[in-house]
Amino acid sequence: MTVSTPPATAVRLNRLERIWKESPGALGWLTTVDHKRIGILYFFTSLFFFAAGGVEALLIRTQLIGPNQSTLDPATFNEMMSTHGTTMIFFFVVPMSLGAFGNYLLPLMIGARDMAFPRLNALSYWIYLCAGIFLYVGVFSGNAPSAGWFDYVPLASKAYSPGPGIDFYALSLLFVSVSTTAGAINAIVTIFKLRAPGMSLNRMPLFCFAFLAVSFALIFALPALSTALILLELERLLGFHFFIPAAGGDPILWQNLFWIFGHPEVYIIILPAFGIATSIIPTFVRRKMVAWPLVALAEILVAFLGFGVWAHHMFAVGLASATTIYFAAASLIIVIPSGIQLFSWITTIVTGTPRFKTPLLWIIGFIVLFIMGGLSGVMFAAIPFDQQTTDTYFVVAHFHYVIFGAAVFPLLGGMYYWFPKVTGRMYYETWGKVSFWLTFIGTNITFFPMHILGLDGMPRRNYTYGPEMGWTGLNLIETLGAYLLALGLLSVFANLAISIFKGEKAGNDPFGGDTLEWSTTSPPPAYNYAVIPKVSSPYAMWDTEDREDDARNLELGRKTLEQGHETPASTAVDADWDEVLEMPSHSAWPPIVALGMTGVFAMIILEQWFAAAIATVVLALTVAGFHLKEPEEA
Amino acid sequence: MSPLNPNSPAAHDIATLWWWMLAVAATVFLGAVAMLMIGWLRRDTPGLPFLGENEKANTALVVLFGMAIPIVILVALFIVSDLVLLNETDAPQASSTAMTVTVTGHQWFWGVRYEGKNAETANEIHIPVRTPVNLVVHTADVIHSFWVPELNRKIDTIPGQANSIELYAERPGVYRGQCAEFCGLQHAHMAFRVYAEPMPKFEAWLANIERPAREPTTAEARQGQQYFMEDGCAACHTISGTKAKGTVGPNLTHLAGRQTLAADTIPNTPGDLFRWIQNPQEIKPGAKMPGLGLGPGKFHAIVAYLTGLK
Numbered sequence: 001m002t003v004s005t006p007p008a009t010a011v012r013l014n015r016l017e018r019i020w021k022e023s024p025g026a027l028g029w030l031t032t033v034d035h036k037r038i039g040i041l042y043f044f045t046s047l048f049f050f051a052a053g054g055v056e057a058l059l060i061r062t063q064l065i066g067p068n069q070s071t072l073d074p075a076t077f078n079e080m081m082s083t084h085g086t087t088m089i090f091f092f093v094v095p096m097s098l099g100a101f102g103n104y105l106l107p108l109m110i111g112a113r114d115m116a117f118p119r120l121n122a123l124s125y126w127i128y129l130c131a132g133i134f135l136y137v138g139v140f141s142g143n144a145p146s147a148g149w150f151d152y153v154p155l156a157s158k159a160y161s162p163g164p165g166i167d168f169y170a171l172s173l174l175f176v177s178v179s180t181t182a183g184a185i186n187a188i189v190t191i192f193k194l195r196a197p198g199m200s201l202n203r204m205p206l207f208c209f210a211f212l213a214v215s216f217a218l219i220f221a222l223p224a225l226s227t228a229l230i231l232l233e234l235e236r237l238l239g240f241h242f243f244i245p246a247a248g249g250d251p252i253l254w255q256n257l258f259w260i261f262g263h264p265e266v267y268i269i270i271l272p273a274f275g276i277a278t279s280i281i282p283t284f285v286r287r288k289m290v291a292w293p294l295v296a297l298a299e300i301l302v303a304f305l306g307f308g309v310w311a312h313h314m315f316a317v318g319l320a321s322a323t324t325i326y327f328a329a330a331s332l333i334i335v336i337p338s339g340i341q342l343f344s345w346i347t348t349i350v351t352g353t354p355r356f357k358t359p360l361l362w363i364i365g366f367i368v369l370f371i372m373g374g375l376s377g378v379m380f381a382a383i384p385f386d387q388q389t390t391d392t393y394f395v396v397a398h399f400h401y402v403i404f405g406a407a408v409f410p411l412l413g414g415m416y417y418w419f420p421k422v423t424g425r426m427y428y429e430t431w432g433k434v435s436f437w438l439t440f441i442g443t444n445i446t447f448f449p450m451h452i453l454g455l456d457g458m459p460r461r462n463y464t465y466g467p468e469m470g471w472t473g474l475n476l477i478e479t480l481g482a483y484l485l486a487l488g489l490l491s492v493f494a495n496l497a498i499s500i501f502k503g504e505k506a507g508n509d510p511f512g513g514d515t516l517e518w519s520t521t522s523p524p525p526a527y528n529y530a531v532i533p534k535v536s537s538p539y540a541m542w543d544t545e546d547r548e549d550d551a552r553n554l555e556l557g558r559k560t561l562e563q564g565h566e567t568p569a570s571t572a573v574d575a576d577w578d579e580v581l582e583m584p585s586h587s588a589w590p591p592i593v594a595l596g597m598t599g600v601f602a603m604i605i606l607e608q609w610f611a612a613a614i615a616t617v618v619l620a621l622t623v624a625g626f627h628l629k630e631p632e633e634a
Numbered sequence: 635m636s637p638l639n640p641n642s643p644a645a646h647d648i649a650t651l652w653w654w655m656l657a658v659a660a661t662v663f664l665g666a667v668a669m670l671m672i673g674w675l676r677r678d679t680p681g682l683p684f685l686g687e688n689e690k691a692n693t694a695l696v697v698l699f700g701m702a703i704p705i706v707i708l709v710a711l712f713i714v715s716d717l718v719l720l721n722e723t724d725a726p727q728a729s730s731t732a733m734t735v736t737v738t739g740h741q742w743f744w745g746v747r748y749e750g751k752n753a754e755t756a757n758e759i760h761i762p763v764r765t766p767v768n769l770v771v772h773t774a775d776v777i778h779s780f781w782v783p784e785l786n787r788k789i790d791t792i793p794g795q796a797n798s799i800e801l802y803a804e805r806p807g808v809y810r811g812q813c814a815e816f817c818g819l820q821h822a823h824m825a826f827r828v829y830a831e832p833m834p835k836f837e838a839w840l841a842n843i844e845r846p847a848r849e850p851t852t853a854e855a856r857q858g859q860q861y862f863m864e865d866g867c868a869a870c871h872t873i874s875g876t877k878a879k880g881t882v883g884p885n886l887t888h889l890a891g892r893q894t895l896a897a898d899t900i901p902n903t904p905g906d907l908f909r910w911i912q913n914p915q916e917i918k919p920g921a922k923m924p925g926l927g928l929g930p931g932k933f934h935a936i937v938a939y940l941t942g943l944k
Contacts, residue, residue, distance in 0.1 A: 034838055074820065074919055074920055075920065076817060076823070078816075078819065152815075152816075154776050155776040155777065157819055160818060167653040225818070245795075251777065251793050251794075280854060285673075287687065290689070290693060313831070316787070316789060316793060317790050318789060318795060324720070329716070335704055336701055336704060336708075339699070339701060341700070343695065346666060346694075346699075347692050349697055350669055351682050351692055352680075353680040355677065355678060356677055368667060375662060376659070378655075378708070381715075382716065383716050383720050384648045384719045387788055387789075388648050388783060388788065389637065391788070456636045456638075457635030457812070459822075460816070463822050546886075548637060
């Protein structure tokens with residue numbers, strides 16, 4: 001790409017390179033505050049948890065391959081299914097979408113040089129890592145949670161789950177929600193304040209709207225979960241009574257609090273996937289999204305309405321009809337914004353010039369699976385039908401179509417799509433397509449028969465079943481499907497892993513992408529953009545005159561901010577130039593604070609209250625260290 | 635054990651609702667996939683004839699398929715399922731039913747009591763056919779869910795709360811039910827059976843259940859009764875008319891009349907009963923019943939006693 005760079009330009013790039021340089025080697029990764037490196041750390045960590053959750057899923061499926069199997073004893077089965085759900089939702093999907101994709105791509109898409117709070121960003125990652133390790137210390141020490149991922153009391157109360165498994169669950173989720181909250185705040189401020197001057201909200205890519213909606217949803221949803229978890233731990237560790245009717249408590253309190261978080265969480269999981277779909281589709285069908293304003297509104301609306309539907313998880317609890325009818329109506333209304341997005345994707349594809357490359361294939365697969373999961377989801381708003389099928393395999397089928405099909409497929413498609421940008425190399429196209437078809441077919445063989453099993457009366461979370469129930473054949477098919485699915489996923493990651501080393505050089509923009517990240521080098525430099533890019537539409541990369549302007553600005557040294565570690569801030573709505581921000585550089589404090597926090601949680605689970613108090617003081621000191629003014633640039 | 639094999643008006647309505655929803659859902663699904671197929675057939679060629687990049691027409695398509703049509707379908711679904719059908723499947727007024735049966739979920743079996751009668755049993759519910767029965771559910775410990783899919787929707791058992799549901803069978807028969815809310819180690823083995831019988835047969839059954847337990851008739855059975863009372867069994871089980879008054883495990887007063895053991899886990903034959911009491915943890919790991927290690931002689935005697943409790 002360095003086609004006779006003019007000398008002045010080379011000097012400028014060198015200076016930026018020097019200003020934004022971090023420590024070399026492993027120390028660099030420990031102390032990094034670069035959103036791209038943090039995104040990569042998030043990627044590999046959440047991939048590890050994806051593998052852990054996947055192994056748990058395969059163990060579950062192997063136990064259910066035939067009637068009365070004994071691959072897992074009942075206790076281990078319950079631990080595996082509880083840990084599978086907890087891991088996939090809290091330690092894979094959300095960190096992968098927000099942590100990896102959000103971190104890496106948001107600043108690039110809005111033309112910024114980093115996230116708004118780079119150190120807080122690093123801290124989010126290290127807390128997430130420590131919380132994940134915390135949960136798995138429990139799993140590997142024989143103290144995995146076993147009351148399911150929604151952990152209903154009183155089953156999860158001390159009387160019925162005496163071991164520390166539930167404490168590992170509750171404390172690790174409290175722990176990780178600190179990270180997620182910080183990440184969400186960071187994303188909101190970044191999106192509102194760090195957009196390249198000129199990128200008013202109506203010129204912002206739909207991807208960013210989705211992440212904005214998710215971040216707001218997280219900030220309002222997580223407190224409900226944290227409240228529930230704190231009440232649970234007060235009850236379990238200190239003998240309070242919040243959920244025990246004999247002591248004036250109420251077990252339904254847990255269900256309300258959990259689902260006030262839990263249903264928005266579904267949209268938190270799926271909205272980033274919608275955002276990825278709206279990035280990939282325009283690129284591969286060579287046209288802008290149909291009904292752009294409706295889609296942007298729908299993304300926000302889904303996140304908002306998601307807060308009003310939680311009791312549809314509780315239709316069999318015996319709530320008053322007036323209550324259930326309201327929640328059923330709200331659950332039906334939320335179909336509308338989803339329908340708008342769905343038909344916007346389809347209409348865009350049909351009226352464009354589709355090129356069925358690997359990333360688009362994943363998005364097509366996503367659309368098909370999302371329609372399946374969406375249609376079965378609508379049925380749960382029919383209260384009597386919900387009351388028949390809830391807690392059966394019909395529900396298991398539904399939410400795997402939504403969470404695996406609709407949320408994870410775009411993540412996998414996104415991995416292919418942005419692979420050249422992140423690594424500078426191309427993946428293998430043919431193998432990419434093969435990996436898609438293996439995964440797509442495996443997904444359907446695994447999850448489609450679950451609908452039928454549910455309608456044939458098989459309850460979820462049964463560790464086994466008798467041969468007389470007639471559930472054997474479908475269970476066998478599902479388990480074989482799960483093995484095929486695992487093979488498909490392995491082929492995805494094998495393709496990407498080999499391509500890192502052997503793939504062809506990709507160049508800046510191998511697909512003719514629509515958003516700004518395709519205008520910088522692959523991989524992007526530490527400072528992302530040498531010139532703060534000019535933006536006049538949500539498809540900035542297709543505005544070729546603006547890109548030529550950027551090139552001229554670089555030659556002339558305009559809008560290059562090469563005097564310090566700087567990025568521009570702009571106004572929240574219109575993105576007028578506001579001020580130049582001095583950004584913090586690398587720091588060892590984020591991992592140290594995360595370790596301090598781990599100490600506190602470790603002492604709590606060991607019920608060493610005095611040591612926990614000391615650990616809290618130590619944590620406070622590390623937080624003080626975190627806030628020390630950083631030394632002047634050398 | 636399928637909701638699609640209904641045997642009551644409520645279960646019929648829900649099954650019909652399902653088939654209608656399936657038909658509409660299949661139409662939507664196939665329509666959407668057909669649109670994607672058009673995209674594939676026209677791959678690498680720009681735009682659709684007439685539509686192309688006509689933004690207004692395209693947006694109109696999105697509004698039509700994404701808003702207008704869904705609103706019509708959703709309103710219809712709401713009225714049919716959440717107003718009309720919900721009313722029809724709702725729990726009955728206790729006064730409108732012939733009798734009330736109270737079911738209590740335990741880890742991991744079901745206690746059954748007939749209100750106003752001195753009749754208790756476990757893991758099987760006998761009801762008169764074509765007679766509405768008011769079923770009230772409680773729990774002794776955690777949340778369970780009472781579910782007989784061929785007769786009605788499910789209802790959770792919530793600590794400190796009494797939920798009710800109607801049990802009605804159109805035809806005589808045996809209907810399997812199962813706990814549907816995850817309740818711990820042996821959630822998978824917490825099933826039961828509902829026997830819908832003609833009224834005379836039901837009344838005869840109930841009359842028998844109301845009687846205290848039969849006295850043992852053979853020497854071995856008398857021996858077994860003594861072991862039962864003295865070696866630990868009586869601490870957890872009730873046998874009415876004897877000193878066994880435990881409430882932790884199921885009521886065994888008329889155990890021999892039941893078809894299955896351990897909440898529909900194994901058949902109730904003398905051989906299976908022996909296997910079960912000798913080593914319950916092998917058949918149902920984690921069950922609250924311990925293997926008492928009394929030795930084969932005592933266990934055979936206890937089996938002789940229990941198999942006489944018709």
